[in-house]
Amino acid sequence: MQRIQDQIDAHYWIITNGQSWIKPVTAITLGIVLYKLFSPAPDPRKTTTIDPKLIPELVAYPLPIIGHVPTLSKGRNNFLKECVDRYGPVFQLRIPGQNPYVVTGDIIPDIMKSSTKIVSFLEGIKTLIPATHVMELSYDHKYKAAPFNSRDKNPAIYPIKQNFKSDKIHVFSERIQTGLHIVLKRDLDLKPGESKSVNMWDFLTNTVSQMSCPCFAGSVVGYDSELISSMAVLTQKIIRAGIFLAVLPSWLGDAIVRRVFSVEKEIDITMRLLVPELTRTREEILNGTSEVTFSSMLLSLPLHDGSLRSIEETAFWFKSIALSSIHTTSHISSFCLHELSCRPELVETLRNEINRLDSLNPETTATIPLLDSFLREVLRCNIDYLGHHSLALQDVQLRNGQIIPKGSLIMSALLLAHEQGISGQATQDNHTKTCLPLDQFDAYRFVDAGEDTNATDVNLANLAFGLGAHACPGRYFAANEIKYMLSELIMRFNLSTPSGKRGENSVLLGTSVFPPKTPIVFTAI
Numbered sequence: 001m002q003r004i005q006d007q008i009d010a011h012y013w014i015i016t017n018g019q020s021w022i023k024p025v026t027a028i029t030l031g032i033v034l035y036k037l038f039s040p041a042p043d044p045r046k047t048t049t050i051d052p053k054l055i056p057e058l059v060a061y062p063l064p065i066i067g068h069v070p071t072l073s074k075g076r077n078n079f080l081k082e083c084v085d086r087y088g089p090v091f092q093l094r095i096p097g098q099n100p101y102v103v104t105g106d107i108i109p110d111i112m113k114s115s116t117k118i119v120s121f122l123e124g125i126k127t128l129i130p131a132t133h134v135m136e137l138s139y140d141h142k143y144k145a146a147p148f149n150s151r152d153k154n155p156a157i158y159p160i161k162q163n164f165k166s167d168k169i170h171v172f173s174e175r176i177q178t179g180l181h182i183v184l185k186r187d188l189d190l191k192p193g194e195s196k197s198v199n200m201w202d203f204l205t206n207t208v209s210q211m212s213c214p215c216f217a218g219s220v221v222g223y224d225s226e227l228i229s230s231m232a233v234l235t236q237k238i239i240r241a242g243i244f245l246a247v248l249p250s251w252l253g254d255a256i257v258r259r260v261f262s263v264e265k266e267i268d269i270t271m272r273l274l275v276p277e278l279t280r281t282r283e284e285i286l287n288g289t290s291e292v293t294f295s296s297m298l299l300s301l302p303l304h305d306g307s308l309r310s311i312e313e314t315a316f317w318f319k320s321i322a323l324s325s326i327h328t329t330s331h332i333s334s335f336c337l338h339e340l341s342c343r344p345e346l347v348e349t350l351r352n353e354i355n356r357l358d359s360l361n362p363e364t365t366a367t368i369p370l371l372d373s374f375l376r377e378v379l380r381c382n383i384d385y386l387g388h389h390s391l392a393l394q395d396v397q398l399r400n401g402q403i404i405p406k407g408s409l410i411m412s413a414l415l416l417a418h419e420q421g422i423s424g425q426a427t428q429d430n431h432t433k434t435c436l437p438l439d440q441f442d443a444y445r446f447v448d449a450g451e452d453t454n455a456t457d458v459n460l461a462n463l464a465f466g467l468g469a470h471a472c473p474g475r476y477f478a479a480n481e482i483k484y485m486l487s488e489l490i491m492r493f494n495l496s497t498p499s500g501k502r503g504e505n506s507v508l509l510g511t512s513v514f515p516p517k518t519p520i521v522f523t524a525i
């Protein structure tokens with residue numbers, strides 16, 4: 001019973017983030033939510049022509065309503081290992097509102113690297129973050145995005161793939177440093193020995209937004225406090241809206257999102273600031289004097305017929321980079337700080353490494369092997385139990401002969417893959433003999449570990465950024481921001497928690513892992 005209460009608490013925390021004014025709305029809709037959330041899942045075996053023997057089996061579950069959630073939450077990988085032993089590498093779980101097919105081991109790369117015509121991550125993630133729909137509900141009455149033409153380069157992905165490569169990140173260095181120094185002066189200007197307890201989520205979303213907005217929108221408007229705070233909350237608002245849209249009938253979900261979770265204010269701010277700025281930038285592009293930003297990249301990216309996007313359309317797309325970058329980077333940064341908060345010796349060793357640098361900036365902090373190893377270990381250990389939500393756009397034929405039916409949600413057993421290690425990589429196997437077992441955190445694991453072991457290298461042993469052609473193109477930028485931010489914090493503060501122990505991660509529905517809610521105490525040195 002306590003576990004069920006934990007799940008409800010976790011849900012409630014995500015939805016409200018402690019705001020009591022949402023309670024009446026939650027109460028009114030609770031009945032419908034529970035009905036829709038916990039009603040039996042349609043059985044694909046009854047609605048498809050696929051031979052039922054080829055469809056991965058639904059794992060038996062003891063509890064009719066919450067299915068596998070308690071077992072998953074309690075057993076971590078133990079339960080998933082039992083499922084693999086009994087049902088093979090692919091099986092279906094009963095998780096309210098999701099009922100995913102779970103893929104494990106070698107099947108994970110097959111799914112992640114599938115053609116986007118067969119399996120779509122972007123469609124799958126919409127089940128969690130229905131950004132387009134929330135945007136339409138919030139803003140269609142003011143501005144409607146132009147329909148996407150499949151012959152155009154994707155405006156949310158292409159500019160990042162082309163311009164955020166590892167050898168091009170240095171152009172953002174000064175803006176990242178200025179952004180962080182503004183935060184440190186404003187929020188953490190402590191005298192030696194003075195301490196401050198900091199709520200990580202608010203602090204980090206704002207810090208990452210403050211470092212990133214000048215890179216994405218430019219130095220003129222990128223430091224605007226309204227733009228920074230609106231981009232910091234955008235994803236969180238959309239995730240909350242997504243929970244209502246997923247579980248309520250569309251007429252009610254849409255009405256609640258329009259009224260309670262609208263992001264109209266945030267998009268208004270973007271349009272008000274960016275439209276005049278981009279009008280100026282277009283002139284500068286013609287004169288060859290424009291600053292490198294996400295917006296200026298998009299402004300210069302021709303459509304399939306050679307024409308350019310309008311200023312309004314470009315400003316409207318700005319939200320896409322905030323959506324893909326700020327929440328993800330803050331989420332990982334929070335795990336990093338929680339891991340450091342209970343390891344004072346590691347902080348001291350890292351401080352010595354940072355002290356050896358000629359100067360402290362994103363280029364130099366990117367080169368510290370222990371910091372890179374630490375970040376990779378954070379990504380390895382704090383990954384979702386089940387994640388990388390993807391949608392089967394067609395029946396998906398797997399290498400073991402099984403078929404996942406069209407329309408199904410597919411999730412990968414990410415933590416299990418990270419903890420089981422990779423087979424056939426001799427250097428890593430030899431190296432890991434000197435490290436702690438794979439189910440324990442070891443910040444030194446990837447120091448001198450051989451090829452493909454940097455934090456931004458993607459493979460079966462590091463699934464945090466996905467795999468293949470669609471692996472996260474923003475990972476070099478994110479890693480640079482995180483390492484630089486951690487270094488500046490380590491050089492100024494000792495980190496601890498009120499209890500002296502690392503806070504517990506929260507696990508939502510037995511699948512997604514969130515950083516501890518406990519604050520971190522910064523003590524100036």
Ligand code: HEM
Nearest residue numbers: 121157324325328329332464465466467470471472474478
């Ligand atoms: C630590 C922070 C981040 C994490 C953990 C992360 C993780 C991911 C993951 C798992 C994917 C899906 C990959 C796949 O489908 O295989 C992805 C895609 C993407 N990410 Fe990130 N990301 C982070 C930061 C960023 C940043 C800073 C940006 C932008 C500057 C960004 C832009 C994107 C884009 C545009 C895609 C879609 C790529 C495509 O579909 O081709 N991400 N990210």
